């Protein structure tokens with residue numbers, strides 16, 4: 509059960525955000541704001557209180573708040589984003605985290621360790637961590653040590669194709685996991701009820717479970733159908749402008 513969500517409004521500079529898909533074009537800022545409004549409304553419908561942080565023009569990718577922090581049941585971990593243009597976002601998320609956690613509940617990933625929250629997938633008290641271009645071995649080592657200190661556990665997953673772990677795999681609670689591409693056959697996920705997402709809808713493997721509702725990106729009928737058939741209530745949110753920056757639904761919030 510989640511009670512709180514933190515989001516950050518997209519900034520105008522988002523058009524200069526990092527992307528591996530420049531062929532999709534630059535995001536339309538006004539449209540992104542409207543999509544962000546719908547995202548906040550969908551979250552509220554799931555019964556969570558939404559903290560909306562102001563846009564920060566210094567960081568084009570700062571609406572993707574999932575990356576500079578990871579929030580667990582026991583502690584909050586300020587990460588050390590591996591993307592240079594995003595690293596400073598960790599200092600900007602901290603005041604928001606301090607509103608919910610005391611100093612002894614806040615931990616930090618330190619250089620040379622790097623880690624981004626998009627590489628972390630929570631399954632109960634276990635956390636899968638993707639080793640990616642953004643998250644390195646030392647970052648994972650520190651992260652798992654922090655988890656263990658708080659009575660939680662973590663394990664590494666190697667990534668070959670995707671930007672972040674959750675680009676291709678997402679846990680929907682109740683044993684259900686959406687998997688695409690390289691994650692379909694990973695042995696570490698064999699124990700879950702894996703729902704395979706077709707290649708042409710791979711972007712929508714990034715759905716989020718919020719209190720028995722699953723928010724699904726709009727325009728991916730196979731994923732929508734699969735999630736509905738698992739018995740969840742579904743809310744669709746169009747994320748086309750965030751997709752242009754490799755951003756999905758999970759990247760846009762911290763849920764706890």
Ligand code: CIR
Nearest residue numbers: 526572626672753754755759
């Ligand atoms: C980036 O490349 O960092 C952003 N353009 C997208 C971040 C997406 N975040 C995520 O998957 N958690």
